[in-house]
Amino acid sequence: MTRIPIVIDGRTVEAEPETTVAAALLNDGIWGFRSSVESEPRGPVCAMGICFECRVTIDGIPHRRACMELCRPGMEIETGG
Amino acid sequence: MAETLKTEVTVVGAGPAGIAAACRAAESGARVLLLDENPRAGGQIWRGTRCGRGPAGARRWLARLSDSSARLVDTTAVVDTDGDGGLLVERRGEALVVEGERLIVASGARELFLPFPGWTLPNVLGVGGGQALLKSGVSFRGRKIVIAGSGPLLLPVAAALATSGAHLRLVAEQAPAHRVHGFALSCWRYPGKLIEATRYRAAFLATAYRTGVWAVAARGDDRVEEVVLTDGHRSWTEPCDYLLASYGLVPNLELPRLLGCAVDNDRVTVDDHQLTTVDDVYCAGEPTGIGGLELALVEGEIAGLAAAGRDREETALAGRRRRLERFAAALAHAFAPRQELAERVEVDTTICRCEDVAWKQLHPAGSFRQAKLATRVGMGPCQGRVCGPALALLRGWEADRVRPPLRVSTLGVLASRSKGPAGH
Numbered sequence: 125m126t127r128i129p130i131v132i133d134g135r136t137v138e139a140e141p142e143t144t145v146a147a148a149l150l151n152d153g154i155w156g157f158r159s160s161v162e163s164e165p166r167g168p169v170c171a172m173g174i175c176f177e178c179r180v181t182i183d184g185i186p187h188r189r190a191c192m193e194l195c196r197p198g199m200e201i202e203t204g205g
Numbered sequence: 206m207a208e209t210l211k212t213e214v215t216v217v218g219a220g221p222a223g224i225a226a227a228c229r230a231a232e233s234g235a236r237v238l239l240l241d242e243n244p245r246a247g248g249q250i251w252r253g254t255r256c257g258r259g260p261a262g263a264r265r266w267l268a269r270l271s272d273s274s275a276r277l278v279d280t281t282a283v284v285d286t287d288g289d290g291g292l293l294v295e296r297r298g299e300a301l302v303v304e305g306e307r308l309i310v311a312s313g314a315r316e317l318f319l320p321f322p323g324w325t326l327p328n329v330l331g332v333g334g335g336q337a338l339l340k341s342g343v344s345f346r347g348r349k350i351v352i353a354g355s356g357p358l359l360l361p362v363a364a365a366l367a368t369s370g371a372h373l374r375l376v377a378e379q380a381p382a383h384r385v386h387g388f389a390l391s392c393w394r395y396p397g398k399l400i401e402a403t404r405y406r407a408a409f410l411a412t413a414y415r416t417g418v419w420a421v422a423a424r425g426d427d428r429v430e431e432v433v434l435t436d437g438h439r440s441w442t443e444p445c446d447y448l449l450a451s452y453g454l455v456p457n458l459e460l461p462r463l464l465g466c467a468v469d470n471d472r473v474t475v476d477d478h479q480l481t482t483v484d485d486v487y488c489a490g491e492p493t494g495i496g497g498l499e500l501a502l503v504e505g506e507i508a509g510l511a512a513a514g515r516d517r518e519e520t521a522l523a524g525r526r527r528r529l530e531r532f533a534a535a536l537a538h539a540f541a542p543r544q545e546l547a548e549r550v551e552v553d554t555t556i557c558r559c560e561d562v563a564w565k566q567l568h569p570a571g572s573f574r575q576a577k578l579a580t581r582v583g584m585g586p587c588q589g590r591v592c593g594p595a596l597a598l599l600r601g602w603e604a605d606r607v608r609p610p611l612r613v614s615t616l617g618v619l620a621s622r623s624k625g626p627a628g629h
Contacts, residue, residue, distance in 0.1 A: 142253075143342030150343045155327035155428045161561040165427050167327035169558075169591075171337035172249050173242055174315045176586040176613075177558060187586070187613070191341065192280075194244050 131200040139195040146171060146178050146190035149203065157190060157203050181205050207293070207300035207621040212238040214512045215292065215305030216275075217283055217460060220248020221498055222490025222505035223311035224266050227275040229509030230309070237275035238303060240294060242282045246270060248313055249333060250498055253340030266502075278303075283460055284618060285609035293621070295614050300621035307485045307512040310461050310473070311505060314454040314491035319542065319595050320556050320564070321549035323423030324450065331451035336362045339369060346370035348446040351432050353377040353420035356453040356540040357402070357497075364408035373409055374443050377418035377434060379452065380540045385416045388539035395532055420450050421549050437545065452542045455594045456492040462607040477523065478516055479508035487512055496533035503529060547599050556599075557592045559585020573602040586613045 127138035130145075132152055139148040146168045149157060156165030157178045168178040171191045178190040181202040190201075214230045216223045219241035227239040239246070247254050251263040258264075270277070281296040291304040316331040323329065330338065332354040339345060349372045352363055356378075363376045378385060392399045406414065421440065422433040431444045458468055466481040467474040472494040479487045489508040490501035503526045507519045550556070552565040562582040570576035573583065573596060582596075583589030589605070596602045610619060 140342050147338060147342035150338065157327075160325070160558070164325060164561070165327050166325065166558070167428075168330065168338060169318070169334055170316060170331050171334040171341065172252075172315065174587060174590050175318075175558065179586070191337070192243065 128195045128197050130195050130198070133201070133203055141195075143195050144191055145180065145182065145188075145193045145195060145199070145201055148195050149180070149190060149201070154203055158205055179205070207302045207618075209291070209302040209304055210238060210278075212236045212303070212305045214238070214307050214309065214509075215240065215303050216309045216311060216509075217241075217292070218248065218311035218313050218490070219243070219246035219270075219277060219279075220311060220313045220490065220501065221250060221266065222313070222501040222508075223248070223309070224270050225502045225505030226309045226311055226487075226489055226509035226512070228266070228269050228273050229506045229515075230513040231273040231275040231509075233510060233513035233515045235513040237273075238305065239270075239275050239277045240281045240283065240292075240303065241277070241279055244280050246277055246279070249337060252337055282612045282614075284612050284614045286463065293618070295612065295618045298615060298618070300618040302621075307487065308464075309479075309487040309489060309505075309508045309512055310464070310466075310481075310492060311488070311490045311501075311508075312457040312460050312492055314456045314495060315590060316451040317453050317455045317542070317594055317598075318451050318591050319546050319549075319598065320554050320592075321420060321422060321450075321546075322551050322554050323425070323429065325555050325558055326423050326425050327428040328425075328446060329423050329429050329448045329450060332356075332358050332362050332449045333451065333454075335447065335449040336365060339365055344369070345447070347372060349374055349444055350447045350449065351375050351377070351420075351434075351443050351445040352449040353379070353418065353432065353434060354449060354451050354453075355379045355542065357536065358453075359414075360402055360405035362449065363412065363414070364405040367409035367412065373412040374445060375418075375434070376409065376412055376414045377420070378414065378416045378540075379419040379543055379546060380416060381543070382416040384539045384541075388535055391535050394528075398532070419543070419546060420448065423448050423450075452546065453540055454491060454495045456495060457590075458492055458604075459588075459590075459607050459611050461486075461488055461492055463609060463611060477507075478511035478519065479504055480511065494530070494533060495537065496529060497536070500526065500529040500533060542598065550599065556595065557582040557585065557589075559583075559587050559591075562592075567596075567600075573605045576602070577605065588613075 182188040213236040231237040254263040473488040487508040489504035560581040
């Protein structure tokens, strides 16, 4: 199956088919997905949509759970929000 | 007004219980809608199952589901009741109302997380969280991993990680040796479970599996780099790229509680037909008591038959359900979190990860409600799903009343309720 081009913080990378955004970010060496109320880096914890720690901006929409979204071609992901 | 979907049986949750319920109800001739938040059916345990991939049982049930007339509505979260017997749900930012004559709640379970110094560092995950990430496509090849948690889930997760090429350094079970061994001995009645456990253990033989060991702190700069472990006498440090630390499962009771179903001791009260105390609302799987895959399937089948009016066909399943319930009780006893896990918390330890509320801020409060008002604990986007069960254990606080919306949602979705909010 062909790999899926996605854009992470302005860089184009290729994700494997059927991977979630969370998986694509971790595989790209990003573990701080967002910044907490006290500005601590946070990343996925439950990976099943419960904890909301993996929130990123996807195609301009903030607070999307990276663990609940499959990578789609051309998807733009912003971390650190 | 939101679009309305009408059906006979609505099933919430497409994990094993929901899939079994949807299949049985649909095969009995009922019109069935199966809702799930995830993009694929399978729940947590069958995540990542596709054609030619995943356990045979999972593939069989998923094939049975797609052969049935049940319609899967994926990427869909229940937000509220619509005030009129239906459910207000959100799908890709749009509101929908689902009106079913009967409802089967199969909302599953989440992991129990307990706070300890450093647990908020990136790459400190749940045990099931690690498994979910692996199934979602994360490559752990060559990564140093320590698992320090509890329960039978440790074995398949360790096996899967080792098989995927991870450098698994230690598997630590917090339960003491005598409990774990006693449980293993009691498993002679369930040879299938023992064979399964042995098969998993064989997949990570290069790594120690130690009972009576738990993590006391995670350390690192911008992610976990090492974990401090203890056996109660001696402490030591293990370097790691990922730490998997969670302590079994807690049921997702928000929807049944919102619907008014009686809950006793963290279990939705159900009768022999999986019927709750609310008319036409059934419940199956983990919310009726943590029991694992096979019990969830049996309960789902019973609920599906009952909701389709085929009660008499359930009898054959009732015996299996009783046997599996005994196994679940033994499991809960063996892997109960030890007191020392609650004693790891320090004054500055973050308890509420959404709002960054530290232990010392909670100290004066006497109840979850008081603490919420004073500190915003449990009021972030997870709505207390992580810190709530932790505070039940740390402080003995009962969960606060469930209030809609059940999920963070948009004003547009919330505005599409056909009636005013309950109680107004």
